[in-house]
Amino acid sequence: MEQIVNIVTSFSNWLWGVPIISLLVLSGLYLTIKLGFFQFRYPLYIVQQTLGSVFKKPKGEGDISPRQALTSALSSTIGAANIIGVPAAIMFGGPGAIFWMWVIAVVGMAIKFSESVLAVRYREKNEAGEFVGGPVYYMAKGLKWKWLASWFAFALMIELIPSIMVQGNAVSSAVRETFNGDTLITGIIVAGLVALVVFGGMKRIAKVTEIIVPAMALVYVGAGFIIVLMNFSQIPDVLGLIFSYAFQPMAALGGFAGAAIAETIRWGFARGLYSNEAGLGTAPIAHAAAQTDHPVRQGFWAVIGIVIDTLIICSTTAFVVLSSGVWTREGAMSDPAALTTIAFREYFGYTGSLLVTISLIFFVLSTIIVIIFYGSRQAEYLFGLTAGKVMKVVYIASIVIGSIGGAQMIWNFLDFMLAMILIPNMIAVLMLSGEVKRLTTEFFSSEKYYKKDVAEKKAS
Known part of the structure; x- marks a missing residue:
């Protein structure tokens, strides 16, 4: 078993080095340029059309509101990666990993935008009359590559097993x-x-997540912000650690074992990707129903x-862990998952531990519910309805297995499986980028969409 773990770890370290980093960065830059730097040119408009229109009645066809699609997609991203994935990146990659996490976030905007545009463009209705979409549909309908769609569906179906194990471990x-x-x-x-809720449909999931996700996110971020304010004098030092050690190796410090630059970049990119899912093609499955x-x-x-x-x-999470100093404590390397809890407990006592634990439980529950839905849809696409039900049972069992598993072993296997779905999805997104460009140009040049929105804003 140890030999298998070492092989997977070595291959994951190599794969998440130059190959994946190059693919993500170059693809993100290519899409950003091709789409006219839209995320930098229209930031206020994007906010107005999303957060600024949360309570407006949506236009067009779909099963759930855009807000529900967002909270459902966020349910699969806000979870272990935010609370224990960030400390893991710091402990195994150093503070500089946070810089690379930010880089993949900005670059990833163009990637995730493209995925979601394609998901809606090529969505269709299933036998139950529900809108379904995502990578398997834009691969099969856009590229006409059903073999690639089948590969993606199978890889995602399997990848969600270690992903759910991570949530259970957290x-x-x-x-x-x-x-x-x-x-x-x-x-x-x-x-x-x-198990009590996982056999519900997308509409039920959306109704639950649109309540849980915003509430718990506000509570968690609010409490974390208080800790950062209490350590306000440490902020310059924290920023110094993040930026300086993004480009140079860091020696061991207390409970931190040190990290080479390659490890810093790998852990930052891998954890950032796992957190926001840019390039993975999972969130578009939810956005397709909007x-x-x-x-x-x-x-x-x-x-x-x-x-x-x-x-x-x-x-x-990063500023809480770094400003509190818990990452340099003796023994911190053995269980990064506990660092956020320890930091909150030091500042808020038992209430702090309770807050992190409750936040994590709700985040994990919503995450698992949504990604089990994603996985079962892949099984149904490949093998039919019965296979989807069987995979739900397998996923539920993975929660228990992950709860007693070793953190780094699971993370390394997860990184390997993430690559197996990222690569085919990025191939499809890049090959269909012309369609994304066409739709983006249409939206911003048409009197029906962007220009109409701007005119209405000025009139009000």
Whole structure:
């Protein structure tokens, strides 16, 4: 077993070095240029059309509102990656990993925008009359490559097993740290709760996530912001660590074992990607069901998702862990999952531990519910309805297994599987980028969309 872990770790380290980093950065830059730097040219307009229109009635066809599509997509991204993935990046890659996490967030906006635009463009209705879309549909209908669609569906279906294990490991570690609870029992309880709701449809999931996600995100970010303010004098030092060690190796410091530049970049990119899912093709599955009058308009919601998930929530965790100094404590390397909980407990006492644990439980529950839905849809696409139900059982069992698994072993296997879905999806997105460009140009030049919105804004 140890030999298998070493092989997977070595291959993951290599794959998430030059190959994946080059693919993501170059693809993101290419799409940013091809789409006319839209995320830099229209930031206020994007905010107005998303967060500024949260309570407006959406236009066009779809099963759920754009807001519900966003919160459903955020449910699969806001979870273990935000609360324990960030400390893992710091412990295994150093503070500089946070810089590379930010880089992939900005570059990833163009990628995630393109994915979501394509998901809406090539979506269709299933036998139940529900809108379905995502990579398998734009691969099969846009590229006419059904073999690639089948590969993606199979790889995503399998990748979600270690992904769910990570979520189970995160919540069991938090419960152990806060309540001294047994990890196995925690895993069983979480699995039971998920099983109660996992057989619901997308509409039910959307109704649940649009309440849970905003509420818990506000509570978590608010509490984290208070800790950062309490350590306000440390902010210049924290920023110095992040920027200086993004480009140079860092020696061991206390409980931190040190990190080479390659490890810093790898952990920053990998954890940033796992957090915001740019290039993975998972969030577009949710965005495809949204009510919208144009694919580009829904693409803006995907961009806002990265801002909320990575630039706000992940950064909050990073500043809490770095400014509090818990990352340099002896023994910190053995369990990065507990660092956020320890930091909150130091400043808020038992209430802090409780806050992180409750936030994590709700984030993990919503995450698992949504990604099980994603995975079951891939199984249904490949093998039919029964296979989807079987995979739901497999995913639920993975929660229990992950609750007692080793953190780094799971993370390394997850990185390997992430690459197996990222590569085919990025091939499809790049090959269909001409269609994304056409739709984007249409949206910003048409009197029906951008120009009409601007005119209405001026009139009001």
